[in-house]
Amino acid sequence: MLERPHVTVKPSDAEAGRKATAGLARRILGVRELLLVGVIVVAGLLMTALTPYFLTWGNIESMIIGMAPTAIIVVGMTIVLVSGGLDLSVGSVMALSGTLAGLLMLRGTPIWLSILLVLAAGAVVGAINGLVITALRVNPLIATLGMLTIARGIAMVITQGFTVTGLPEPFAYLGQGVLAGVPPMLWIMAAIVAAGDLAMRSMRYMRPVYYVGGNERAALLSGIKVDQVKVATYVLSAVLSAVAGILLASRLMAGTPTAGVGLELTAIAAAVIGGASLLGGEGTVLGGFLGAVFMSIIGNAMIILGISIYWQGIVSGVILILVVSLDMLLRTRRL
Amino acid sequence: MHSRLVRDRARTPVLAAAGLALLAAGYLLGAASAPGPAVQAAPSGELYVYLANVTQVPFWIDQKRALEAAGKYLGVRTEFTGPTTADAQAEAAALDQIIARRPAGIMVFPPDSKTLIPGINRAVDSGIPVITMIGDVPDSKRFTHIGIDNYKAGEEGARVLAATIGGRGKVVVGTFQAAGVLDRMRGYKDYLAKHYPGIQVVGVVDDHADPAYAPQAYAAAISAHPDLAGIGGTDGDSGAGAARAVIEAKKKGAIKIVAMDRNEDMLNYIQDGTITAAIAQKSYMETWLAVNLLYWLHHNIGPAQMLPDWKAAKIDPLPLDVDTGIMVITRDNVRQFRHATK
DSSP states (O other): OOOOOOOOOOOOHHHHHHHHHHHHHHHHHHOHHHHHHHHHHHHHHHHHHHOTTSSSHHHHHHHHHHHHHHHHHHHHHHHHHHTTOOOTTHHHHHHHHHHHHHHHHHTTOOHHHHHHHHHHHHHHHHHHHHHHHHTSOOOHHHHHHHHHHHHHHHHHHHHTTOOBOOOOGGGGHHHHSOBTTBOHHHHHHHHHHHHHHHHHHHOGGGHHHHHHHHOHHHHHHTTOOHHHHHHHHHHHHHHHHHHHHHHHHHHHTSBOTTTTTTHHHHHHHHHHHTTOOTTSSOOOHHHHHHHHHHHHHHHHHHHHTTOOHHHHHHHHHHHHHHHHHHHHHHHHHHO | OHHHHHHHHHHHHHHHHHHHHHHHHHHHHHHHSOOOOOOOOOSSOOEEEEEOSSTTSGGGHHHHHHHHHHHHHHTOEEEEEOOSSOOHHHHHHHHHHHHHTOOSEEEEOOSSSSTTHHHHHHHHHTTOOEEEESSOOTTSOOSEEEEOOHHHHHHHHHHHHHHHTTTOEEEEEEEOSSHHHHHHHHHHHHHHHHHOTTEEEEEEEEOTTOTTTHHHHHHHHHHHOTTEEEEEEOSHHHHHHHHHHHHHTTOBTTBEEEEESOOHHHHHHHHTTSEEEEEEEOHHHHHHHHHHHHHHHHHTOGGGGGSSOTTTTTOOOSOSEEEOOEEEEOTTTGGGGOOOOO
């Protein structure tokens, strides 16, 4: 954005006051998460009015548990989108991670080591994504689309299509245990979302991600190591997908190679609802998380309200377009 | 300009490193992987192909095992193939490609009763016998159909679920949107409507055949119906999904589950009683039978000897339809259903 040319004329007090108010208002309306929180509150109120079964602790808890792996993946997806990239391989990496963890544990590998190895494998997958995109200059959509099929394929090969069961009992703690009232998985999700959001908002270290996504050429010319930043975002996205896969495997006590087909589209939708731009340079982790919450509510609502399964796709698609359009309208007003 | 030159020159070592990394990863994964079926090192070039759709789900494990075993037994090559989605057009295209390879016989799990009519007829006219599996294309020139009608499988499930919940109460039916599975769902609903007026189907849940999504779908249905008595599943992922949801809602025992197919992850739930029973097809037998029937036709033995020349007589020597029935998995026999993994 071009800066307005400086005019050396001192503003009067009244003018200064008006500028300050306009600035404040701008900043509040600029908190786009507010819009999403508003939409979620409205959706929640609507659902509560329509049915007594929505606002029950059982339903809320099952919604949050169900969305935890997705929310974790959305954190990584948001960061990749902000950098101007796209990662379609997240669902497959999640499935691969769960099955790999299961197989390692079945072989007798200690649980903690299995988890570490799977996270490392996730990092390798992310690095491959990043290198294919930066060094080989393959379009991110194509590169991660390829990884989507490859990772899923690897999961199928190592399991021969079987679900991996018979995991050691202690592993269930993450997804099924109780820590301060809820499964540890939820605390892990909260920690990842909080850490991700704080990092993107305040760490100077993460600023380059926005610059790379906003204007790659300018970022490159200003000395930012664009390729390194990009590879880092893909590594992060894949590692978070691995975390999601491990937690899911713990909840199901099974490594399922068919898990999460299409999850990447849900994650992208959630991130975009939360404010991320597919062109890069914009988006917050908190927004992505709220987007995931919103989509989870919609999915939950359709089942509780008994909407026909044949109509559910239409309904969720229309709502998705409406919410993003609303956001687009508000954006143009702000400009 | 300079940076681009530098980047281009950097490509080769990066490419080499990436290639090595992939090789290393492949080796490591090979070491960690389950022993797969040996590639069909067949003495003969004879090939029998099983074409299906949604091919990545565990439902096909028994078909693949039977194909392999029949191949070894008869000394022929077998193959299992098809699109990973419920895509009728993709399956029709795959069928054409298979015909071009001139196999000795084709088994096909059709996406519906119409799309593959031209393809099947082309195959038969060119001398390749075709058997339809677990779903028929009656208006085609297929030689026989082997399997259970999906609608009837749904009826069986409904029968067992009704017995399990004592003939009355509210139930939810779980499914996903593939033609055969929807047939099972319809069989479920129709059977209950016809025979059990005291049972109310209060909802149909689409679990997307995704083990990651299924639990929250069933959990939502449980939230919406606090007095739910039972959940009937019509696809392989409904069992474990419903079981997970019932356990997390702390309603194990209060909500009875009757599942379908024999996915590995649901067997533990049958063992511990969360799932009362599962309805499974005799997939192994269906496939074994199909390969052998095709083999007999190709080698002119068995039923093919019914007439001196069945082709000239324009007679189909095979049965019109083979109804393979279902088997019920319960706590008593669940051990037998565990596939040996690794």
